[in-house]
Amino acid sequence: MPRPTDLPTPTPRSSSDDQVFWDGLAEDRLLLPRCTSCGSVFWHPRPFCPECSCTRIDWFAATGNGTIYSYSVTHKAPGNWGAHAPYVIAYVELDEGPRVMSNIVDADLDMLEVGLEVQAVFHAGADGGAVLRFTPSPG
Amino acid sequence: MSIRNAAHIAGVFEHPGRHLPDHTVPGIHFEVAAGALADAGMTFADVDGYFCAGDAPGFGGLSMAEHLGLTCRHIDSTETGGSSYLVHVQHAAEAIAAGHCSVALITLAGKPRTGGAQPGGSARGASPESSFEGLFGLNVVNGYAMAARRHMHEFGTTSEQLAEIKVAASTHAQHNPNAYLPNVVTVEDVVNSPLVADPLHRLDACVITDGGGALVVVSPEIAASLDRHTVPVLGSGLAIKTAGGRIDLTHTGAVWSGPAAFSEAGITPADIKYVSIYDSFTITVLQTIEDLGFCEKGDGGRFVMEGALQAPHGRLPFNTDGGGLCNNHPANRGGMTKVVEAVRQLRGEANPAVQVPDCSIALAHGTGGSLATRMGSATLILGRES
The missing domain is CATH 3.40.47.10 (Thiolase/Chalcone synthase)
Known part of the structure:
Protein backbone atom coordinates (compact mmCIF):
# COMPACT_ATOMS: atom_id res chain seq x y z
CA MET A 1 0.00 0.00 0.00
CA PRO A 2 1.35 3.43 -0.84
CA ARG A 3 2.16 5.28 2.36
CA PRO A 4 0.68 8.60 3.46
CA THR A 5 2.83 11.74 3.25
CA ASP A 6 2.69 15.39 4.29
CA LEU A 7 4.08 16.55 0.92
CA PRO A 8 1.61 17.88 -1.62
CA THR A 9 0.53 14.69 -3.37
CA PRO A 10 -2.48 15.10 -5.60
CA THR A 11 -3.89 12.07 -7.32
CA PRO A 12 -1.91 11.89 -10.57
CA ARG A 13 -3.69 12.70 -13.81
CA SER A 14 -3.66 9.46 -15.80
CA SER A 15 -4.77 8.66 -19.31
CA SER A 16 -5.12 5.63 -21.55
CA ASP A 17 -1.54 6.41 -22.69
CA ASP A 18 0.01 5.70 -19.28
CA GLN A 19 -2.58 3.89 -17.11
CA VAL A 20 -0.31 0.83 -16.69
CA PHE A 21 2.35 2.98 -15.04
CA TRP A 22 -0.03 4.61 -12.55
CA ASP A 23 -1.78 1.34 -11.75
CA GLY A 24 1.64 -0.11 -10.93
CA LEU A 25 2.50 2.71 -8.51
CA ALA A 26 -0.80 2.16 -6.70
CA GLU A 27 0.43 -1.39 -5.99
CA ASP A 28 3.92 -0.29 -4.88
CA ARG A 29 5.40 -1.39 -8.19
CA LEU A 30 7.53 0.66 -10.56
CA LEU A 31 6.68 -0.51 -14.07
CA LEU A 32 8.72 0.89 -16.94
CA PRO A 33 8.05 0.81 -20.67
CA ARG A 34 10.50 -0.98 -22.96
CA CYS A 35 10.42 -0.97 -26.74
CA THR A 36 10.12 -4.48 -28.17
CA SER A 37 11.88 -3.35 -31.34
CA CYS A 38 14.97 -1.37 -30.26
CA GLY A 39 15.03 -2.34 -26.58
CA SER A 40 15.04 1.25 -25.35
CA VAL A 41 13.76 1.81 -21.82
CA PHE A 42 12.34 5.28 -22.30
CA TRP A 43 10.81 8.00 -20.16
CA HIS A 44 8.20 9.39 -19.80
CA PRO A 45 5.69 6.57 -20.44
CA ARG A 46 3.79 6.72 -23.73
CA PRO A 47 2.33 4.09 -26.03
CA PHE A 48 5.15 4.32 -28.57
CA CYS A 49 8.93 4.44 -28.50
CA PRO A 50 10.40 7.95 -28.87
CA GLU A 51 13.65 6.40 -30.16
CA CYS A 52 12.28 4.32 -33.05
CA SER A 53 8.51 5.04 -33.14
CA CYS A 54 7.61 1.39 -32.60
CA THR A 55 4.16 0.96 -31.03
CA ARG A 56 4.78 -2.47 -29.46
CA ILE A 57 5.72 -1.69 -25.87
CA ASP A 58 6.38 -4.11 -23.02
CA TRP A 59 6.00 -3.11 -19.39
CA PHE A 60 8.39 -4.65 -16.89
CA ALA A 61 9.00 -4.34 -13.15
CA ALA A 62 12.00 -2.13 -12.40
CA THR A 63 14.18 -2.59 -9.33
CA GLY A 64 13.24 0.79 -7.89
CA ASN A 65 16.92 1.44 -7.32
CA GLY A 66 18.88 4.34 -8.69
CA THR A 67 21.33 7.15 -7.99
CA ILE A 68 20.92 10.91 -7.73
CA TYR A 69 21.84 12.47 -11.09
CA SER A 70 21.26 15.99 -9.78
CA TYR A 71 19.25 17.69 -7.07
CA SER A 72 18.34 20.99 -5.50
CA VAL A 73 17.43 21.72 -1.92
CA THR A 74 14.65 24.18 -2.57
CA HIS A 75 14.34 26.90 0.07
CA LYS A 76 11.71 29.15 -1.50
CA ALA A 77 8.85 28.03 -3.72
CA PRO A 78 5.58 29.45 -4.92
CA GLY A 79 2.21 27.88 -4.22
CA ASN A 80 1.54 25.05 -1.82
CA TRP A 81 5.13 23.79 -1.90
CA GLY A 82 6.40 26.94 -0.18
CA ALA A 83 5.24 25.71 3.22
CA HIS A 84 7.23 22.47 2.74
CA ALA A 85 10.58 24.15 2.15
CA PRO A 86 13.28 23.09 2.38
CA TYR A 87 12.40 20.16 0.15
CA VAL A 88 14.53 18.22 -2.32
CA ILE A 89 13.76 17.98 -6.02
CA ALA A 90 15.98 15.65 -8.01
CA TYR A 91 16.60 13.73 -11.17
CA VAL A 92 17.15 10.09 -10.25
CA GLU A 93 19.01 7.85 -12.68
CA LEU A 94 17.24 4.50 -12.46
CA ASP A 95 19.36 1.36 -12.65
CA GLU A 96 17.42 0.61 -15.85
CA GLY A 97 18.67 3.85 -17.47
CA PRO A 98 16.04 6.60 -17.48
CA ARG A 99 16.58 9.78 -15.50
CA VAL A 100 13.30 10.69 -13.85
CA MET A 101 12.23 13.78 -11.96
CA SER A 102 11.15 13.18 -8.37
CA ASN A 103 11.71 14.17 -4.75
CA ILE A 104 14.20 12.78 -2.27
CA VAL A 105 12.38 12.28 1.04
CA ASP A 106 13.35 11.24 4.57
CA ALA A 107 16.93 12.32 3.88
CA ASP A 108 19.58 14.13 5.91
CA LEU A 109 20.08 17.20 3.72
CA ASP A 110 23.76 17.37 4.61
CA MET A 111 24.30 13.85 3.24
CA LEU A 112 22.88 14.55 -0.20
CA GLU A 113 25.27 14.30 -3.11
CA VAL A 114 25.27 13.47 -6.78
CA GLY A 115 25.66 9.71 -7.09
CA LEU A 116 23.95 8.88 -3.77
CA GLU A 117 22.11 5.56 -3.98
CA VAL A 118 18.36 5.87 -3.55
CA GLN A 119 15.34 3.58 -3.71
CA ALA A 120 11.73 4.05 -4.65
CA VAL A 121 8.99 4.88 -2.17
CA PHE A 122 5.34 5.14 -3.08
CA HIS A 123 3.27 8.01 -1.70
CA ALA A 124 -0.50 7.78 -1.62
CA GLY A 125 -2.35 10.37 -3.68
CA ALA A 126 -4.93 12.55 -1.96
CA ASP A 127 -7.84 10.78 -3.66
CA GLY A 128 -6.26 7.48 -4.64
CA GLY A 129 -3.41 6.60 -6.91
CA ALA A 130 0.24 7.01 -5.96
CA VAL A 131 3.32 9.13 -6.68
CA LEU A 132 6.88 7.82 -7.15
CA ARG A 133 9.46 9.33 -4.83
CA PHE A 134 12.88 8.20 -3.57
CA THR A 135 14.73 7.90 -0.30
CA PRO A 136 18.41 7.18 0.42
CA SER A 137 19.13 3.44 0.32
CA PRO A 138 19.96 1.91 3.71
CA GLY A 139 23.62 1.22 4.48
CA MET B 1 19.00 28.26 -49.33
CA SER B 2 20.93 30.44 -46.94
CA ILE B 3 19.54 33.51 -45.22
CA ARG B 4 22.96 35.15 -45.11
CA ASN B 5 22.35 38.82 -45.95
CA ALA B 6 18.76 37.98 -46.94
CA ALA B 7 17.31 40.41 -44.42
CA HIS B 8 18.24 43.39 -42.25
CA ILE B 9 17.05 44.47 -38.83
CA ALA B 10 15.95 48.04 -39.49
CA GLY B 11 14.19 48.97 -36.26
CA VAL B 12 14.39 48.00 -32.60
CA PHE B 13 12.62 49.17 -29.47
CA GLU B 14 12.78 48.23 -25.81
CA HIS B 15 9.98 49.56 -23.64
CA PRO B 16 11.56 51.85 -21.01
CA GLY B 17 9.09 50.70 -18.33
CA ARG B 18 9.80 47.93 -15.84
CA HIS B 19 6.72 48.40 -13.64
CA LEU B 20 3.59 49.09 -15.67
CA PRO B 21 0.50 48.60 -13.48
CA ASP B 22 -1.65 50.89 -15.63
CA HIS B 23 -0.78 49.35 -18.99
CA THR B 24 -2.51 46.47 -20.75
CA VAL B 25 -0.57 43.72 -22.48
CA PRO B 26 -2.09 44.51 -25.91
CA GLY B 27 -1.31 48.15 -25.22
CA ILE B 28 2.37 47.37 -24.60
CA HIS B 29 2.49 45.34 -27.82
CA PHE B 30 1.22 48.45 -29.62
CA GLU B 31 3.70 50.80 -27.93
CA VAL B 32 6.72 48.64 -28.73
CA ALA B 33 5.56 48.05 -32.31
CA ALA B 34 5.17 51.79 -32.81
CA GLY B 35 8.59 52.36 -31.26
CA ALA B 36 10.41 49.89 -33.48
CA LEU B 37 8.67 51.14 -36.63
CA ALA B 38 9.54 54.74 -35.73
CA ASP B 39 13.15 53.67 -35.14
CA ALA B 40 13.20 52.23 -38.66
CA GLY B 41 11.50 55.30 -40.14
CA MET B 42 8.46 53.26 -41.11
CA THR B 43 4.77 52.98 -40.22
CA PHE B 44 2.24 50.24 -39.46
CA ALA B 45 1.03 50.50 -43.07
CA ASP B 46 4.43 49.26 -44.28
CA VAL B 47 4.18 45.97 -42.37
CA ASP B 48 3.21 42.87 -44.36
CA GLY B 49 4.39 40.12 -41.98
CA TYR B 50 3.66 39.72 -38.26
CA PHE B 51 5.48 37.50 -35.76
CA CYS B 52 4.60 36.87 -32.12
CA ALA B 53 4.87 34.12 -29.50
CA GLY B 54 2.88 32.87 -26.55
CA ASP B 55 2.98 36.20 -24.72
CA ALA B 56 0.66 37.70 -27.34
CA PRO B 57 -2.93 37.60 -26.09
CA GLY B 58 -5.55 35.87 -28.17
CA PHE B 59 -5.61 33.27 -30.85
CA GLY B 60 -2.12 32.72 -32.27
CA GLY B 61 -1.04 35.87 -34.04
CA LEU B 62 -4.48 36.61 -35.41
CA SER B 63 -5.84 38.62 -32.49
CA MET B 64 -2.82 40.91 -32.19
CA ALA B 65 -2.52 41.38 -35.96
CA GLU B 66 -6.12 42.58 -35.99
CA HIS B 67 -5.65 44.67 -32.84
CA LEU B 68 -2.60 46.41 -34.28
CA GLY B 69 -4.43 47.11 -37.54
CA LEU B 70 -2.00 45.14 -39.67
CA THR B 71 -2.62 43.87 -43.18
CA CYS B 72 -0.38 40.81 -43.50
CA ARG B 73 0.48 38.32 -46.18
CA HIS B 74 2.64 36.35 -43.75
CA ILE B 75 2.20 35.37 -40.09
CA ASP B 76 4.19 33.21 -37.66
CA SER B 77 3.41 32.43 -34.01
CA THR B 78 6.30 30.06 -33.32
CA GLU B 79 6.59 29.47 -29.58
CA THR B 80 9.93 28.33 -28.16
CA GLY B 81 9.71 30.24 -24.88
CA GLY B 82 12.24 33.03 -24.34
CA SER B 83 14.13 32.17 -27.52
CA SER B 84 11.05 32.69 -29.70
CA TYR B 85 12.02 36.16 -30.90
CA LEU B 86 15.38 35.02 -32.27
CA VAL B 87 13.59 32.20 -34.06
CA HIS B 88 11.23 34.84 -35.43
CA VAL B 89 14.16 36.79 -36.89
CA GLN B 90 15.35 33.61 -38.61
CA HIS B 91 11.86 32.85 -39.89
CA ALA B 92 11.36 36.45 -41.01
CA ALA B 93 14.60 36.32 -42.99
CA GLU B 94 13.48 33.05 -44.59
CA ALA B 95 10.08 34.51 -45.47
CA ILE B 96 11.69 37.64 -46.91
CA ALA B 97 14.11 35.51 -48.96
CA ALA B 98 11.16 33.50 -50.27
CA GLY B 99 9.24 36.65 -51.18
CA HIS B 100 6.47 36.01 -48.68
CA CYS B 101 6.85 39.36 -46.96
CA SER B 102 9.21 42.32 -47.05
CA VAL B 103 8.60 44.10 -43.74
CA ALA B 104 8.29 41.81 -40.72
CA LEU B 105 7.18 43.10 -37.34
CA ILE B 106 8.05 41.04 -34.23
CA THR B 107 6.56 42.01 -30.85
CA LEU B 108 6.81 40.91 -27.20
CA ALA B 109 4.97 42.24 -24.15
CA GLY B 110 3.98 41.10 -20.70
CA LYS B 111 3.35 42.07 -17.09
CA PRO B 112 4.73 39.42 -14.76
CA ARG B 113 5.54 42.07 -12.13
CA THR B 114 2.11 43.63 -11.83
CA GLY B 115 -0.16 40.87 -13.08
CA GLY B 116 -2.71 41.54 -15.74
CA ALA B 117 -2.71 38.11 -17.37
CA GLN B 118 -5.02 38.13 -20.33
CA PRO B 119 -7.99 35.83 -20.78
CA GLY B 120 -8.17 33.64 -23.82
CA GLY B 121 -4.53 32.60 -23.86
CA SER B 122 -3.10 29.24 -24.84
CA ALA B 123 -5.59 26.63 -25.97
CA ARG B 124 -2.90 23.99 -26.31
CA GLY B 125 -3.82 22.02 -23.18
CA ALA B 126 -1.61 20.25 -20.66
CA SER B 127 1.76 19.08 -21.95
CA PRO B 128 2.27 15.31 -22.13
CA GLU B 129 5.16 15.38 -19.65
CA SER B 130 3.27 17.43 -17.08
CA SER B 131 1.69 14.33 -15.49
CA PHE B 132 5.22 13.15 -14.67
CA GLU B 133 6.83 16.44 -13.67
CA GLY B 134 4.03 18.41 -12.06
CA LEU B 135 4.09 16.46 -8.81
CA PHE B 136 7.41 17.39 -7.25
CA GLY B 137 7.46 21.12 -6.59
CA LEU B 138 9.32 21.91 -9.81
CA ILE B 208 11.05 40.00 -13.08
CA THR B 209 9.81 42.98 -15.07
CA ASP B 210 6.86 44.29 -16.99
CA GLY B 211 7.53 45.60 -20.45
CA GLY B 212 8.35 44.40 -23.90
CA GLY B 213 10.16 45.03 -27.13
CA ALA B 214 9.86 44.86 -30.87
CA LEU B 215 11.94 44.36 -34.01
CA VAL B 216 11.42 45.31 -37.64
CA VAL B 217 13.12 43.02 -40.17
CA VAL B 218 13.16 44.11 -43.81
CA SER B 219 14.43 43.04 -47.20
CA PRO B 220 17.85 44.35 -48.36
CA GLU B 221 16.12 46.52 -50.96
CA ILE B 222 13.98 48.23 -48.33
CA ALA B 223 16.96 48.51 -45.99
CA ALA B 224 18.83 50.38 -48.71
CA SER B 225 15.97 52.86 -49.02
CA LEU B 226 15.97 53.78 -45.32
CA ASP B 227 17.94 56.58 -43.70
CA ARG B 228 18.64 54.41 -40.65
CA HIS B 229 21.70 52.20 -40.22
CA THR B 230 20.41 48.66 -40.54
CA VAL B 231 21.92 45.41 -39.35
CA PRO B 232 22.23 42.50 -41.78
Missing part, protein backbone atom coordinates in the same frame (compact mmCIF):
# COMPACT_ATOMS: atom_id res chain seq x y z
CA ASN B 139 9.65 25.61 -10.53
CA VAL B 140 11.86 27.64 -12.80
CA VAL B 141 14.58 28.21 -10.21
CA ASN B 142 15.06 24.65 -8.95
CA GLY B 143 14.98 23.30 -12.50
CA TYR B 144 17.95 25.51 -13.40
CA ALA B 145 19.51 24.79 -10.00
CA MET B 146 19.69 21.10 -10.87
CA ALA B 147 21.55 22.01 -14.05
CA ALA B 148 23.97 24.13 -12.00
CA ARG B 149 24.47 21.33 -9.46
CA ARG B 150 25.29 18.82 -12.19
CA HIS B 151 27.69 21.25 -13.89
CA MET B 152 29.47 21.77 -10.58
CA HIS B 153 29.69 17.99 -10.12
CA GLU B 154 31.07 17.26 -13.57
CA PHE B 155 33.38 20.23 -14.02
CA GLY B 156 34.12 21.72 -10.61
CA THR B 157 32.30 24.95 -11.33
CA THR B 158 31.85 27.13 -8.22
CA SER B 159 29.24 29.55 -6.96
CA GLU B 160 31.89 32.28 -7.02
CA GLN B 161 32.47 31.69 -10.74
CA LEU B 162 28.75 31.91 -11.43
CA ALA B 163 28.65 35.11 -9.39
CA GLU B 164 31.24 36.72 -11.71
CA ILE B 165 28.56 36.68 -14.41
CA LYS B 166 26.16 38.70 -12.27
CA VAL B 167 28.98 41.08 -11.34
CA ALA B 168 29.72 41.74 -15.02
CA ALA B 169 26.04 42.34 -15.80
CA SER B 170 25.77 44.77 -12.88
CA THR B 171 28.81 46.76 -13.97
CA HIS B 172 27.01 47.30 -17.29
CA ALA B 173 23.61 48.04 -15.75
CA GLN B 174 25.01 50.99 -13.77
CA HIS B 175 25.23 52.90 -17.07
CA ASN B 176 21.65 52.08 -18.11
CA PRO B 177 19.16 54.62 -16.71
CA ASN B 178 16.28 52.17 -17.27
CA ALA B 179 17.90 49.17 -15.55
CA TYR B 180 15.77 47.54 -12.88
CA LEU B 181 18.86 46.78 -10.75
CA PRO B 182 21.30 49.64 -11.42
CA ASN B 183 23.71 48.96 -8.57
CA VAL B 184 27.07 47.24 -8.99
CA VAL B 185 27.31 44.04 -6.95
CA THR B 186 30.30 41.97 -5.84
CA VAL B 187 30.93 38.24 -5.84
CA GLU B 188 30.36 38.33 -2.07
CA ASP B 189 27.00 40.05 -2.54
CA VAL B 190 25.88 37.27 -4.86
CA VAL B 191 27.04 34.27 -2.85
CA ASN B 192 25.76 35.83 0.39
CA SER B 193 22.30 36.51 -1.02
CA PRO B 194 19.64 34.02 0.10
CA LEU B 195 19.67 30.54 -1.41
CA VAL B 196 16.46 30.14 -3.37
CA ALA B 197 17.18 26.68 -4.70
CA ASP B 198 20.61 25.35 -3.83
CA PRO B 199 23.08 26.11 -5.43
CA LEU B 200 21.38 29.17 -6.95
CA HIS B 201 21.08 32.35 -4.89
CA ARG B 202 18.64 35.15 -5.31
CA LEU B 203 21.23 37.21 -7.20
CA ASP B 204 21.95 34.31 -9.61
CA ALA B 205 18.50 34.96 -11.06
CA CYS B 206 17.22 37.47 -13.56
CA VAL B 207 14.81 40.25 -12.69
CA VAL B 233 21.40 39.00 -40.56
CA LEU B 234 24.50 36.96 -41.40
CA GLY B 235 23.59 33.60 -39.95
CA SER B 236 21.18 31.73 -37.75
CA GLY B 237 20.86 28.41 -36.01
CA LEU B 238 17.98 26.73 -34.27
CA ALA B 239 17.93 23.58 -32.19
CA ILE B 240 15.32 21.80 -30.13
CA LYS B 241 16.92 19.58 -27.51
CA THR B 242 14.90 16.64 -26.24
CA ALA B 243 15.92 13.56 -24.31
CA GLY B 244 13.53 10.59 -24.36
CA GLY B 245 14.50 9.84 -20.79
CA ARG B 246 18.29 10.24 -21.12
CA ILE B 247 18.17 13.82 -19.97
CA ASP B 248 21.52 15.52 -19.46
CA LEU B 249 21.75 18.83 -17.66
CA THR B 250 25.12 20.14 -18.74
CA HIS B 251 24.62 20.73 -22.48
CA THR B 252 22.21 23.13 -24.13
CA GLY B 253 20.84 23.30 -27.65
CA ALA B 254 23.58 25.85 -28.39
CA VAL B 255 25.79 22.84 -29.13
CA TRP B 256 23.90 22.64 -32.45
CA SER B 257 22.44 26.13 -32.98
CA GLY B 258 25.85 27.79 -32.57
CA PRO B 259 27.79 25.87 -35.25
CA ALA B 260 24.84 26.20 -37.65
CA ALA B 261 24.87 29.98 -37.23
CA PHE B 262 28.66 30.30 -37.49
CA SER B 263 28.66 28.12 -40.60
CA GLU B 264 25.96 30.13 -42.32
CA ALA B 265 27.75 33.37 -41.51
CA GLY B 266 31.10 31.93 -42.59
CA ILE B 267 32.85 32.97 -39.37
CA THR B 268 34.16 31.47 -36.13
CA PRO B 269 33.68 32.41 -32.45
CA ALA B 270 36.99 34.30 -32.60
CA ASP B 271 35.41 36.81 -35.02
CA ILE B 272 32.68 37.87 -32.57
CA LYS B 273 33.13 41.33 -30.98
CA TYR B 274 30.08 41.32 -28.73
CA VAL B 275 27.60 38.72 -27.45
CA SER B 276 24.09 38.96 -26.08
CA ILE B 277 23.70 35.71 -24.14
CA TYR B 278 20.38 34.64 -22.68
CA ASP B 279 20.69 35.10 -18.94
CA SER B 280 17.68 33.83 -17.07
CA PHE B 281 20.24 32.65 -14.51
CA THR B 282 24.00 32.83 -14.23
CA ILE B 283 24.26 29.12 -15.09
CA THR B 284 22.38 29.76 -18.35
CA VAL B 285 25.18 32.09 -19.47
CA LEU B 286 27.96 29.74 -18.37
CA GLN B 287 26.65 26.71 -20.23
CA THR B 288 25.83 28.73 -23.34
CA ILE B 289 29.31 30.29 -23.57
CA GLU B 290 30.80 26.79 -23.49
CA ASP B 291 28.34 25.31 -25.97
CA LEU B 292 28.82 28.15 -28.45
CA GLY B 293 32.54 27.36 -28.47
CA PHE B 294 33.95 30.44 -26.74
CA CYS B 295 35.82 28.02 -24.44
CA GLU B 296 36.19 24.30 -23.93
CA LYS B 297 33.25 22.43 -22.40
CA GLY B 298 33.54 22.63 -18.65
CA ASP B 299 35.92 25.60 -18.69
CA GLY B 300 33.18 28.23 -18.47
CA GLY B 301 33.81 28.86 -14.79
CA ARG B 302 37.45 29.71 -15.40
CA PHE B 303 36.63 31.63 -18.59
CA VAL B 304 34.33 34.17 -16.92
CA MET B 305 36.86 35.18 -14.26
CA GLU B 306 38.86 38.43 -14.21
CA GLY B 307 36.28 40.51 -15.98
CA ALA B 308 36.22 38.49 -19.20
CA LEU B 309 32.60 39.43 -19.83
CA GLN B 310 32.93 43.12 -18.96
CA ALA B 311 32.70 45.76 -21.65
CA PRO B 312 34.31 47.42 -23.34
CA HIS B 313 37.64 45.66 -22.97
CA GLY B 314 36.89 42.17 -21.64
CA ARG B 315 37.69 39.09 -23.70
CA LEU B 316 34.01 38.59 -24.53
CA PRO B 317 31.88 41.64 -23.69
CA PHE B 318 28.32 40.48 -22.99
CA ASN B 319 24.89 41.92 -22.23
CA THR B 320 25.96 45.55 -22.10
CA ASP B 321 22.44 46.72 -21.21
CA GLY B 322 22.74 44.78 -17.95
CA GLY B 323 20.90 41.83 -19.45
CA GLY B 324 18.09 39.93 -17.85
CA LEU B 325 20.21 39.60 -14.73
CA CYS B 326 20.06 43.34 -13.98
CA ASN B 327 18.25 45.36 -16.64
CA ASN B 328 15.08 43.79 -17.97
CA HIS B 329 13.47 40.40 -18.58
CA PRO B 330 10.08 41.48 -19.92
CA ALA B 331 7.30 38.90 -19.78
CA ASN B 332 9.85 36.44 -18.32
CA ARG B 333 11.25 36.16 -21.84
CA GLY B 334 14.72 37.51 -22.49
CA GLY B 335 15.21 36.83 -26.19
CA MET B 336 13.89 40.12 -27.50
CA THR B 337 16.18 42.32 -25.45
CA LYS B 338 19.15 40.16 -26.51
CA VAL B 339 18.59 41.13 -30.13
CA VAL B 340 17.88 44.77 -29.27
CA GLU B 341 21.19 45.27 -27.44
CA ALA B 342 23.17 43.49 -30.16
CA VAL B 343 21.69 45.90 -32.70
CA ARG B 344 22.54 48.87 -30.47
CA GLN B 345 26.16 47.68 -30.28
CA LEU B 346 26.42 47.23 -34.06
CA ARG B 347 24.98 50.70 -34.63
CA GLY B 348 27.33 52.20 -32.06
CA GLU B 349 24.34 53.22 -29.94
CA ALA B 350 25.04 51.30 -26.74
CA ASN B 351 25.58 53.31 -23.57
CA PRO B 352 28.95 55.03 -24.21
CA ALA B 353 30.73 53.49 -21.22
CA VAL B 354 30.02 49.99 -22.52
CA GLN B 355 30.12 50.51 -26.29
CA VAL B 356 32.51 47.94 -27.75
CA PRO B 357 35.00 49.74 -30.06
CA ASP B 358 34.59 48.92 -33.75
CA CYS B 359 31.79 46.46 -33.05
CA SER B 360 31.47 44.93 -36.49
CA ILE B 361 29.98 41.54 -35.74
CA ALA B 362 27.81 40.35 -32.88
CA LEU B 363 26.06 37.23 -31.69
CA ALA B 364 22.70 37.02 -29.95
CA HIS B 365 21.57 33.82 -28.34
CA GLY B 366 18.20 32.82 -26.93
CA THR B 367 17.22 29.99 -24.59
CA GLY B 368 13.67 28.77 -24.17
CA GLY B 369 12.08 26.14 -21.98
CA SER B 370 14.06 24.63 -19.14
CA LEU B 371 17.83 24.61 -19.41
CA ALA B 372 19.27 21.46 -20.99
CA THR B 373 16.01 19.48 -20.77
CA ARG B 374 13.39 20.17 -23.41
CA MET B 375 14.50 23.47 -24.73
CA GLY B 376 14.72 25.67 -27.79
CA SER B 377 18.04 27.33 -28.56
CA ALA B 378 18.41 30.02 -31.20
CA THR B 379 21.58 31.78 -32.33
CA LEU B 380 21.81 34.83 -34.57
CA ILE B 381 24.95 36.35 -36.08
CA LEU B 382 24.48 39.99 -36.97
CA GLY B 383 26.74 42.35 -38.89
CA ARG B 384 27.14 45.93 -39.93
CA GLU B 385 26.18 47.57 -43.21
CA SER B 386 29.15 47.67 -45.56
